[in-house]
Amino acid sequence: MDGxxxxxxxxxxxxxxxxxxxxKTTTFNLLTGLASPDGGAVFxxxxxLVGLKPHQIFRKGITRTFQITRVFREMTVLENMLSVVxxxxxxxxxxxxxxxxxxxxxxxxLRAEYGGRLSYGQQKLLEFARALMTDPDLILLDExxxxxxxxxxxxxxxxxxxxxxxxxxxxxxxxxxxxIMNHCAQIFVLDYGVKIAEGPPAEIxxxxxxxxxxxxxxxxxxxx
Amino acid sequence: MGRHEHARNLALLxxxxxxxxxxxxxxxxxxxxxxxxxxxxxxxxxSWNIISGFTGYTSFGHVAFYGIGAYACxxxxxxxxxxxxxxxxxxxxxxxxxxVALGYPVLRLKGPYFAIAMLGAAEGTxxxxxxxxxxxxxxxxxxxxxxxxxxxxxxxxxxxMVVTIAVTYAIGHSRFGVRxxxxxxxxxxxxxxxxxxxxxxLAAFTLSGxxxxxxxxxxxxxxxxxxxxxxxFVQITIAMALMxxxxxxxxxxxxxxxxVILYTVQELTWVNFPTAHLIAYGLFIVLVxxxxxxxxxxxxxxxxxxxxxxxH
Numbered sequence: 001m002d003g004x005x006x007x008x009x010x011x012x013x014x015x016x017x018x019x020x021x022x023x024k025t026t027t028f029n030l031l032t033g034l035a036s037p038d039g040g041a042v043f044x045x046x047x048x049l050v051g052l053k054p055h056q057i058f059r060k061g062i063t064r065t066f067q068i069t070r071v072f073r074e075m076t077v078l079e080n081m082l083s084v085v086x087x088x089x090x091x092x093x094x095x096x097x098x099x100x101x102x103x104x105x106x107x108x109x110l111r112a113e114y115g116g117r118l119s120y121g122q123q124k125l126l127e128f129a130r131a132l133m134t135d136p137d138l139i140l141l142d143e144x145x146x147x148x149x150x151x152x153x154x155x156x157x158x159x160x161x162x163x164x165x166x167x168x169x170x171x172x173x174x175x176x177x178x179x180i181m182n183h184c185a186q187i188f189v190l191d192y193g194v195k196i197a198e199g200p201p202a203e204i205x206x207x208x209x210x211x212x213x214x215x216x217x218x219x220x221x222x223x224x
Numbered sequence: 225m226g227r228h229e230h231a232r233n234l235a236l237l238x239x240x241x242x243x244x245x246x247x248x249x250x251x252x253x254x255x256x257x258x259x260x261x262x263x264x265x266x267x268x269x270x271s272w273n274i275i276s277g278f279t280g281y282t283s284f285g286h287v288a289f290y291g292i293g294a295y296a297c298x299x300x301x302x303x304x305x306x307x308x309x310x311x312x313x314x315x316x317x318x319x320x321x322x323x324v325a326l327g328y329p330v331l332r333l334k335g336p337y338f339a340i341a342m343l344g345a346a347e348g349t350x351x352x353x354x355x356x357x358x359x360x361x362x363x364x365x366x367x368x369x370x371x372x373x374x375x376x377x378x379x380x381x382x383x384x385m386v387v388t389i390a391v392t393y394a395i396g397h398s399r400f401g402v403r404x405x406x407x408x409x410x411x412x413x414x415x416x417x418x419x420x421x422x423x424x425x426l427a428a429f430t431l432s433g434x435x436x437x438x439x440x441x442x443x444x445x446x447x448x449x450x451x452x453x454x455x456x457f458v459q460i461t462i463a464m465a466l467m468x469x470x471x472x473x474x475x476x477x478x479x480x481x482x483x484v485i486l487y488t489v490q491e492l493t494w495v496n497f498p499t500a501h502l503i504a505y506g507l508f509i510v511l512v513x514x515x516x517x518x519x520x521x522x523x524x525x526x527x528x529x530x531x532x533x534x535x536h
Contacts, residue, residue, distance in 0.1 A: 032416050058418035072409035074474075075402070076533035082399050083406040084417040091399070114532055134418065 001193045015180040018190035024173040064140035069123040073116030101129040120147040145176040263385040269479035272464035274432035277473030280408025285342030288349040291455040293437030294444040298366040312441040319437030327429040350456035365451025377446040396476035472521025
């Protein structure tokens, strides 16, 4: 990431796009403390997060999913859900919420199955549900649509909008342009670690630099 | 797991403790000793399992805590005239401090690096015990004043075993245990999902160091002689690991079953094949590793005889 600066609007769904290797996941890692910047700052509600450990950042209400799922493989679906809840929450409350979210993503029949035995799409859903366990305010979703079938995806997007209606802030990294263009209020475009564009979908669609980053420069006819 | 299920298991543990409590008068001196050492290995395997099974940090140096406990007992009884029982608390305390001091740096290492660092730490402790003449009597070892120790040590070991089982059971059915599992499965994700991995690992490591120290203290008073090679014996660490893995590491019941089976097999092969007992013992381990890589409990889970996971 180099000289990249942007502000995610609170209470809205935003998208982060860019070609492979443009720094989307690195941005997530910087936001969640898994990577530390050589310089610059990450502000969340006016507080600089740089230097905090990932678990401290999580407790400020920021949660995420991973591009390549990081489900706890030899733990059951229920245990995956319970693992993220802090010791302050009573068992009864944690379990009720876990069961509700497991049901929401349609995994109730797999509640006692190991996370590693789920299909890839089911693991994506489990990660999504796990990310919601602690009722976070900022939710970072790294390619939520990849490997999830259309019906479930619609279900998932409906829920993302419901979270938006509750005032949650959502930032999505996604290659599926339908998801990005139809559901995000604001889009940030990265290329080689630099922000090359920012704006609502309609604007991004027409942006020359974005088109160039994705499809390459339009070449003039060779001169004779 | 429902509340009545926990109550039933607690009652089972109480019944086991009571039964073992009434046993000694019926046992020969040899069998009483055999029972004591079996219980000791249950304690050791369960303790190793807290950091290496639940949390996934395979330790090759856990005997260090055992040796520390043994020395705390022997030194205080012999040189300071302490009564025996309170020395166990001192051993536990010293082991806890050592676990925090050692754990803070070494728990940053992963996989084989952690295992080898622990091996080194245990060897280092052995060397310190050998060299620090003034405190430990060095390579000569320490002879404790003779006493009728067979009953007190039996009951102390029984009490320690019941406590260790109870603590492991509590961890193994709690969200604390689930979070230790999360560290084992994917430490980066665990940290990103709100688990203070440094703190949790240190807590698990300290818990897993305290019980072996008490066991070491009881053992010292039982055999009445210790020296560095016998209480910092690498074989003891290996036994902890093998027993946990045979029964099923990362479970509550696995290390208990594994310790009872393996210690019994070891004793039987030693008695019946005095020359070839290590070969028979080794063969047994190879067969288990070949056919039950996840231990007896893992084998049962894979066949649907036992439930997956720690909380249900």
